[in-house]
Amino acid sequence: MLRILCAIVLFAGPQAQVPRIWDDARLADWATPLATLNVRPANFTSEEYYRVPADNLRTYPVYPPDREPPGYWEWLQAQKPQPLVDAAQIQTNDDWVAAGKRAFIELDSVLARTNDPATIARARDPESFKGVYTLADGSVLDPRWVVTEQGVMLTMSDCSNCHMRARPGADPLFAGPLASWPAEMPQPRPSGLPVFEFFGRAFSRLFLDEPFGMAFWRTMAAPWAQDERIDLLRDMTDVRQIGPLFGGNTGTVPRTNGSPFHGTKVPDLHVLRYNKYLDSTGTHRLRGPEDVARYVALITGADPMEFGPHQMLTPEQRRVPYRFADEVLYAIGMYLLGLEPPANPDTAPQNVVSAGERVFVEQGCGGCHAPPDYTNGRLTVAEGYEAPPDHPNRDDVSGISVGTDPGLALRTRKGTGFYKVPSLRGLWYRPFLLHDGSVAGLDELFDRERLSPEHLPGGWKEPGTERRAVTGHRYGMDLNGEDLESLLAFLRSL
Ligand code: HEC
Ligand code: HEC
Known part of the structure; x- marks a missing residue:
């Protein structure tokens, strides 16, 4: 499928065709139905979506003012708005990938943009950047400048804010899995420009100035699977109160x-190409770069938050707040599906790796984690769920449950009832495993101690709970030391 698409793009003539991303026919069977409601989450129609003008603006790095290249600030003031992705400059596949890479790093949170003079002044004050981490070119993560029709505004990066893995001594691996920020490195975010400020501004614009707690509740409440801890979120009055939820x-x-x-x-996007579905619960089909593009549109605002009879937004809030041009979305799709995990530079001796491969085969791991992608692309059922025989995704459903925590798959709006079989490629550098990142690496995954209620998970900690068993996926747990x-x-060699 991807190859056919690429061929079309390659032979389309001097300027590449930009596919229409928000296409009603392709959207119709894109989402996986929710298990408890037996309906697909609703989408905006193509007509509603394209009524909104497209945003397509380059953004520029922010430097601590005392480390800025000479004349940079003046140069920026003189710039006119430039397209983030210019379809007229794209001819080949490689052009798409290069444009998508830049777009992934530069794409900003449109609703977070501001030209408030006090905020801009803070971004021009070296004090705001004291002790902050800088990239090799001297710029910082997170805040970005964007040149708009209204002049230079301050904004915040979107995708690269979360999908980024720190690497001591080198720039971060963008599109990599989020890991703990190494203690020996300077703090990642400029203290004078806190993330919650940008996030809070975007939020109040999206929810039309509704009190923060109520707005936050709307993004997560699932009335068909009531959770009083979620209902309590409505009492929050300030964006900073979400800190403990992390x-x-x-x-x-x-x-x-x-x-x-x-x-x-936060998954490693270098293994995205091995998947047939998006998200750990397989919320959407992944049929090619257009589906990644649609997903980017969805997560950047084109989400009516409507689930069967449950409308989570008010009629005024239910709108497409902004949209990125199709060429921006598609370029990101082409870039992400072109990625592959970097090879492990330090694998064990070949005889040990081969012995391990024999154990992998003997243990039946390959039934689900089938080579060469180390996934069969299927959806396993969460514990307690049985997919109806007429399920629209039945061809990809495996009736087996691996028994991991069923909460995300059954009690949230991502609750399809499934966990997809993840690819095992790139495991050597992936910091957290299982859909909720409960375990910190392979040693913990294969340690029986994790099944005890006294276990202290090395990865995700449920807010308010310290010790708990990390259940399920018991494959390979009875192996002896050498095996x-x-x-x-x-x-670790995959
Ligand atoms: C606030 C943090 C955050 C931001 C910002 C963010 N993501 Fe994600 N992303 C996540 C998390 C967490 C998941 C896993 C969701 C799940 O499994 O349900 C995810 C999942 C994905 C997936 C599905 C991956 C898979 O293996 O199925 C893709 C693709 C993706 N993100 C791309 C993007 C792009 C492109 C952007 C920018 C437009 C972006 N993300 C912005 C946190 C983020
Ligand atoms: C019945 C299918 C099945 C079998 C058999 C199976 N797995 Fe898995 N594996 C899964 C599923 C599904 C997940 C994801 C579960 C979740 O996220 O809750 C997973 C997750 C993993 C992960 C974590 C990957 C990540 O990205 O989080 C590793 C590592 C893994 N399996 C290795 C193995 C090994 C090694 C074996 C054999 C000893 C094995 N699996 C057998 C289905 C299977």
Whole structure:
């Protein structure tokens, strides 16, 4: 499918065709129905979506003012708005990928933009950047400048804010899995420009100035699976109160339609190409770059938050707040599906890896984690769920449950009833495992101690709970020392 698409793009003549992303026919069977409601989440219609003018603006790095290249600030003031992705400049596949890479890093949170003079003054004050981490070119993560028709505004990066893995001594691996920020590195965010300020501004614009707690509740409440901890969120009055909901976690982020009480791991996008579905619960089909593009539109605002009879937004809030041009969305799709995990530079000796591969085969891991992608692309059922025989995704459904925590798959708006079989490629550098990132690496996954209620999870911590069993996925847990060691060596070579 991807190859056919690429061929079309390649031979389309000098300027590449931009596919129409928000297409009603392609949207019709895109989402997976919710298990408890037996309906698909609603989408805006193509007509509603394209009524909104397209946003397509380049953004520029923010430097601590005392480390800025000479004349940078003046140069920026003189710029006219430039397209983030210019379709007229794209001819080949490689052009799409290069444009998408830049767009992924530069894309900003449109509703967070501001030209408030006091905020801009803070971004021009070296004090705001004291002790902050800088990239090799001297710029910082998070805040960005954007040149608009109204002049230079301050904004915040979107995708690269979460999908980024720190690497001591090198720039972050963008699109990599979120890990703990190494203690030996300077703090990642400029203290004078806190993230919650940008996030709070975007939120109040999206929810038309509704009090914060109520608005936040709307992004996560699932009235058909009531959770009083979620209902209590309505009492929050300030965006800073969401801090404890992160529970000190670094690899997971409470996501719209998810829940702070059922973790969602920030996945490694270098293995996206091996998937047939998006998100750990397989919320949407992944048929090619257009589906990634649609997903980007959805998570950046084109989400009516409507689930069968449950309308989570007021009629005024239910709108497409802004949209990115199709070429921006498609370029990101092409970039992400072109990624592959970097190879492990330090694998075990070949005889140990081969012995591990034999253990992998003997243990039947390949039935689900089938080579060469190390996934069969299927949806396993969450514990307690049985997919109806006429389920629209039945061809991809496996009746087996691996028995991991069923909360995300059954009690949230991402609750399809399924967990997809993840690819095992790139495991050697992935910091957190399982859909909720509960375990910190392979050693913990294969350690029987994690099944005890006294276990202290190395990964995601449920807010308010310290010790708990990390249940399920018991494959390979009875292996003896040598077999386990070689299995782990094999897994770390993928
Ligand atoms: C606030 C943090 C955050 C931001 C910002 C963010 N993501 Fe994600 N992303 C996540 C989390 C968490 C998940 C996992 C969700 C799940 O499994 O249900 C995810 C999942 C995904 C997936 C599905 C991956 C898979 O393996 O199925 C893609 C693709 C993706 N994000 C791309 C993007 C792009 C592109 C952007 C920018 C427009 C972006 N994300 C912005 C946190 C974020
Ligand atoms: C019946 C299918 C099935 C079998 C058999 C199976 N797995 Fe899995 N595996 C899964 C599913 C599904 C998940 C994700 C579960 C979740 O996220 O809750 C998973 C997750 C994993 C993960 C974590 C990956 C990540 O990205 O989070 C590893 C590692 C893993 N399996 C290795 C193995 C090994 C090694 C074996 C054999 C000893 C094995 N699996 C057998 C279905 C299976």
